[in-house]
Amino acid sequence: MSGSINKAETAAALVVVAEGVIVIAVGWSYPMGTVARMGPGYVPVLLGGALALIGVGLVFEVLRSDPTRLAFSPRAFIALMSGLVAFAVLVERAGLVPAIWALVFLSVMGEKPVRIKNAVGISIGMSLIGVFVFIKGLGVPLSIFWW
Amino acid sequence: MDLISNMMLGLQTALSPETLMFCFIGVTVGTFVGVLPGVGALAAISLALPMTYYLDPTSALIMLAGIFYGTQYGGSTASILLNLPGSASSAVACLDGNPMAKQGRAGIALFVTTIASFVGSTFAIVLVIAFAPVIAEMAIKFSSVEYFSVMLLGLVAASTLSGGSPLKGLAMVVFGLIFGLVGIDINSGQERFSFGVLQLSEGFTLVAMAMGLFGVAEILGNVGRPKGDVLVKAKDLSFRSMLPSRAEWRSMVKPAARGSAIGSVVGALPGTGPSIASFMAYAVEKRVAKDPSRFGKGAIEGITAPEAANNASVQAAFIPTLSLGVPGDAVMAVMLGAMMIHGIVPGPLFLTDHPTMFWGLIMSFWIGNLLLLVLNIPLIGIWVRMLSIPYSILYPAILVFVCIGVYSVNNNAFDVYMVMMFGVLGYFMRMFQFPAAPMLLGFILGPMMEEHFRRALLLSRGDFWVFIERPISLTFLLLTLVFLAMSAKTVLAHMSRRSAG
Numbered sequence: 100m101s102g103s104i105n106k107a108e109t110a111a112a113l114v115v116v117a118e119g120v121i122v123i124a125v126g127w128s129y130p131m132g133t134v135a136r137m138g139p140g141y142v143p144v145l146l147g148g149a150l151a152l153i154g155v156g157l158v159f160e161v162l163r164s165d166p167t168r169l170a171f172s173p174r175a176f177i178a179l180m181s182g183l184v185a186f187a188v189l190v191e192r193a194g195l196v197p198a199i200w201a202l203v204f205l206s207v208m209g210e211k212p213v214r215i216k217n218a219v220g221i222s223i224g225m226s227l228i229g230v231f232v233f234i235k236g237l238g239v240p241l242s243i244f245w246w
Numbered sequence: 247m248d249l250i251s252n253m254m255l256g257l258q259t260a261l262s263p264e265t266l267m268f269c270f271i272g273v274t275v276g277t278f279v280g281v282l283p284g285v286g287a288l289a290a291i292s293l294a295l296p297m298t299y300y301l302d303p304t305s306a307l308i309m310l311a312g313i314f315y316g317t318q319y320g321g322s323t324a325s326i327l328l329n330l331p332g333s334a335s336s337a338v339a340c341l342d343g344n345p346m347a348k349q350g351r352a353g354i355a356l357f358v359t360t361i362a363s364f365v366g367s368t369f370a371i372v373l374v375i376a377f378a379p380v381i382a383e384m385a386i387k388f389s390s391v392e393y394f395s396v397m398l399l400g401l402v403a404a405s406t407l408s409g410g411s412p413l414k415g416l417a418m419v420v421f422g423l424i425f426g427l428v429g430i431d432i433n434s435g436q437e438r439f440s441f442g443v444l445q446l447s448e449g450f451t452l453v454a455m456a457m458g459l460f461g462v463a464e465i466l467g468n469v470g471r472p473k474g475d476v477l478v479k480a481k482d483l484s485f486r487s488m489l490p491s492r493a494e495w496r497s498m499v500k501p502a503a504r505g506s507a508i509g510s511v512v513g514a515l516p517g518t519g520p521s522i523a524s525f526m527a528y529a530v531e532k533r534v535a536k537d538p539s540r541f542g543k544g545a546i547e548g549i550t551a552p553e554a555a556n557n558a559s560v561q562a563a564f565i566p567t568l569s570l571g572v573p574g575d576a577v578m579a580v581m582l583g584a585m586m587i588h589g590i591v592p593g594p595l596f597l598t599d600h601p602t603m604f605w606g607l608i609m610s611f612w613i614g615n616l617l618l619l620v621l622n623i624p625l626i627g628i629w630v631r632m633l634s635i636p637y638s639i640l641y642p643a644i645l646v647f648v649c650i651g652v653y654s655v656n657n658n659a660f661d662v663y664m665v666m667m668f669g670v671l672g673y674f675m676r677m678f679q680f681p682a683a684p685m686l687l688g689f690i691l692g693p694m695m696e697e698h699f700r701r702a703l704l705l706s707r708g709d710f711w712v713f714i715e716r717p718i719s720l721t722f723l724l725l726t727l728v729f730l731a732m733s734a735k736t737v738l739a740h741m742s743r744r745s746a747g
Contacts, residue, residue: 107678134703135703139438149420150424153416157414157417160737167679179465183462183663190662191659220639221646229646
């Protein structure tokens, strides 16, 4: 496959370069100090430079590599992410049990067919573990429900 | 003798009911996780990490270690029965283990891998006892210069040997080091890379990062993938069907010995873990075999040597971790993180400052391995049944554990968002084949390395020569250069192959 540019991989390598540059830029805003008395900015600038250099090397390595097949499942991605957000939002406001139910029900949506019965079973099981092991047993300071 | 009294001291600790229980929990969880494809040792250890906050440090370490070596036992079960490795290091066991199962010799394969695992572990534990105290003694003279150099060596070795592109490994190590910078700089009090976010002033939470990169990212990659069928039913696995014949016993001896030796060396080196050990052992067996064509068709040597090797390497990995405080791979780095969370400073003084903990941990390895023998031979049926749990039931449950676990570290929902962020990051890294383990290693070693780097140059008044004029440091740096040269060769080979083809 020589001749064509592997766009996805090259983009990823360019992201690495960009991250290095950003780290240098931010690191530069902290006092640099001298070699003997390094300020907080010294090591970040060094590391940012290293990252940017490695990234440049990477661009050359992957530029003409064989195209990579990227398997991305938007369904699983969205389901799992919304489950995690729901947990984070609910756990302190609504309590552990509602947070667990929300997480489980949203995350089972990631697979087809959606198995609601499974979700109910897992939610009940995990709620029991959450309440008895984590709240009662280990003393995690969370309320079970919002009341 | 000193050694004997130390070992007795350790045995006393390891045999106390409480530690015994946590050792048992550790190896059981380890086997369970090892058996299940799609959940690795790192995910399991980072899941267990918040729970160990409630334990005393000795029990905590014993349990975490038990999970680690327990997964090596369990890992081969899925390889043999499903042709799908339960953990990365048992991928090699698929090559000959699965053909054996197809020939109806699944029981024998399971038995052989367990025995080989036990042999490998035992061999390496002896080495830990022999070498860790000696190395620790030598390392007491280490200054910041040597520490910086040995950590650099560890990071470069880990990232360039992880397979795939060495540049990607290096990029990830540096990336991890940069993540380690986030928070307040201890020398100046300057906040770095926290961008005004209050929760970041103490840096990222290790558990959030580990669980995101290894737990959530793994699940994201696995959901919706089909799984194979289990090749054998639990009730068909009688003890009799598992016993190898006399000839098979005999053919195990040498491969087990070679595997143990390879695994121990590979494990003790910085940066190389069980996966590399098992691949190397397999390659060696194939080379020394009289008839290499049998490999891949159910050769008993092909499962014995790699399984002995990956278990040996897991135990031997404790040598640098416990004696130098320098972890060889990401799992050991998390173990170090666990020690630091409990207020223990890892390094050569660990042994003299905490002899009960050190020897207790070592002696618990023996006990844990004996327990694993019982768990994996008479009780193998349980694990085989576990294999039929569908992933669609497992992953929501794991996610709940991840969320509660990470929340409980700081009692803060912010860390749940962090786990999500690292999960997404890890998922995309995986997609583009950027390895996550070096990033975690860099993250954990980063703050220590910066500290040593700055101190070394402060004491030398800014003279970089100090890293070269000390012989031990020079040796580490030269080895680092060797690894870099080797990876440069790999990169150039990647590039020229393409321009030619």
